[in-house]
Amino acid sequence: ExxxxxxxxxxxxxxxxxxxxxxxxxxxxxxxxxxxxxxxxxxxxxxxxxxxxxxxxxxxxxxxxxxxxxxxxxGGFVESGKAIARLVEEARRAGVELVEGEFTGEVKADRIVLALGAWTPHVLPHLAGEFRSxxxxxxxxxxxxxxxxxxxxxxxxxxxxxxxxxxxxxxxxxxxxxxxxxxxxxxxxxxxxxxxxxxxxxxxxxxxxxxxxxxxxxxxxxxxxxxxxxxxSPDGHFWIARDPARPNVVVAAGDSGHAFKFAPILGELVADVTEGRSAEQRFRWRAGGPRGPWQEAARSTGTP
Ligand SMILES: Cc1cc2nc3c(=O)[nH]c(=O)nc-3n(C[C@H](O)[C@H](O)[C@H](O)COP(=O)(O)OP(=O)(O)OC[C@H]3O[C@@H](n4cnc5c(N)ncnc54)[C@H](O)[C@@H]3O)c2cc1C
The missing domain is CATH 3.30.9.10 (D-Amino Acid Oxidase, subunit A, domain 2)
Incomplete structure (x- = not known):
């Protein structure tokens, strides 16, 4: 939809x-x-x-x-490059300032969303054990x-x-x-x-x-x-949650290879967590929690 x-x-x-x-x-x-x-x-x-x-x-x-x-x-497919280009255009039109490439300055903000994809376990060392790229x-x-x-x-x-x-x-x-x-x-x-x-x-x-x-x-x-x-992520679910140790920081990660298809609903989920409206239980902060084997129903294990 x-x-x-x-x-x-x-x-x-x-x-x-x-x-x-x-x-x-x-x-x-x-x-x-x-x-x-x-x-x-x-x-x-x-x-x-x-x-x-x-x-x-x-x-x-x-x-x-x-x-x-x-x-x-x-079901079907999406032209991903075209979708990103169109969203960038839309964001600029809505007044979002986009900084591309290397950024070395300091950013002051009330809330920060870190949506770093495969960089997450490398850029955020405290989450290195929770994700793998x-x-x-x-x-x-x-x-x-x-x-x-x-x-x-x-x-x-x-x-x-x-x-x-x-x-x-x-x-x-x-x-x-x-x-x-x-x-x-x-x-x-x-x-x-x-x-x-x-x-x-x-x-x-x-x-x-x-x-x-x-x-x-x-x-x-x-x-x-x-x-x-x-x-x-170990359970194949997204991770869209506030960091309990830094409550003004939201981490949106754990795509497990599936994030593009959910693009039209992800922004709202992230905004809800960031603005404190609601949070999806499955995508909660689960650092250090109990964990089964790394799994996901549709993923081949490489050993048919
Ligand atoms: C070739 C390919 C095919 C795919 N096919 C599918 C598919 O068929 N279906 C599907 O659903 N998904 C597919 N995916 C996966 C999908 O693209 C990802 O799940 C999705 O892009 C993850 O979104 P994300 O925002 O979490 O991370 P990303 O899209 O990886 O975005 C993370 C961003 O963070 C930036 N970043 C990293 N470190 C820093 C930093 N220190 N400062 C600032 N920015 C930083 C990176 O440059 C990057 O732009 C595919 C991906 C690829 C590459």
Missing amino acids: GWRRWNRDLAPLYHEVGLLFLRRTPMRPGTLEQDSFDVLSRRGHPIEMLDAAAILKRFPAWSEAWTCGTFNPV TGHPVFHLMPRDPAPFAAEKFPVFCADISSTGWYGFPVHPSTGVIKVARHGPGRPMHPESPDRAVTAEEIAELRAFLGETFPQLADAPLVSTRICLYCD
């Missing part, structure tokens, strides 16, 4: 082309796909169950190995024939994401490239480290996935690669 609102109020940023979750092994309770289907159906979402014949007919770029899953027409490979491919990868036949997908980590997007409307990326354990790294580059091993894993999944993309030229930085 938030993205539809921004489409109306800001610019066409969100393309509601639908979302596929496919599997190679049967759907059953306890799998991300079946459990998500159950929750969304119960809440009245128009999500469909797919069998092998339906996948072959409607989404022919997928190999026959992918035999079941779901399609949710309420990880890097995840992202690939842009140029299909030789873009037609099979247009959004109508090739919507946003998650390919057994909780065990493989692979997800991706249809051909971009203006650049003609396809983005494929991996939501897995990633590699721990400082955001400015020289390790922030895709490795030959990660490219080989991409090629193996493409060969098994989208035969027509198996040897598609790779036009660019990058490392997507996450600020992981």
Whole structure:
């Protein structure tokens, strides 16, 4: 709903082309796909169950190995660069003073919000044990024939994401490239480290996935690669809370790789905490609290 609102109020940023979750092994309770289907159906979402014949007919770029899953027409992708540019414009228009690049001066303020993403555990040493910054490979491919990868036949997908980590997007409307990326354990790294580059091993894993999944993309030229930085929190939830030791400081972090899709609602959540209106319990300050293993339902552990 938030993205539809921004489409109306800001610019066409969100393309509601639908979302596929496919599997190679049967759907059953306890799998991300079946459990998500159950929750969304119960809440009245128009999500469909797919069998092998339906996948072959409607989404022919997928190999026959992918035999079941779901399609949710309420889903899609956002043009992130365009969204940021539009928000910067809007902020300036509202009178926000934006300082870009290195800033060495002193800032006096009643309230400070630190939204530092993957820099959080490095810039705020007292939170170094609460977050970890990880890097995840992202690939842009140029299909030789873009037609099979247009959004109508090739919507946003998650390919057994909780065990493989692979997800991706249809051909971009203006650049003609396809983005494929991996939501897995990633590699721990400082955001400015020289390790922030895709490795030959990660490219080989991409090629193996493409060969098994989208035969027509198996040897598609790779036009660019990058490392997507996450600020992981142990439970995969955001952390939007006042620092009890410095009550005029709010830390907004712990994106765990998911923050962009929530952009239209995050500002309000952060403003509510900053101005003391309300605070979401899940996103509370939890430094030093009890903690289970680092986890998140949709994230592959790298050991299928
Ligand atoms: C290639 C890529 C692909 C992604 N794909 C997806 C996706 O498909 N779906 C999704 O939901 N999310 C995706 N993400 C993740 C999403 O972009 C992040 O979850 C989101 O940007 C986190 O927002 P944030 O504001 O917490 O941190 P960031 O966007 O990382 O912002 C932190 C900012 O703090 C600044 N900063 C750091 N230190 C300082 C300092 N000392 N002083 C001042 N400023 C500082 C940094 O320069 C940066 O601009 C992707 C990210 C990347 C890089």
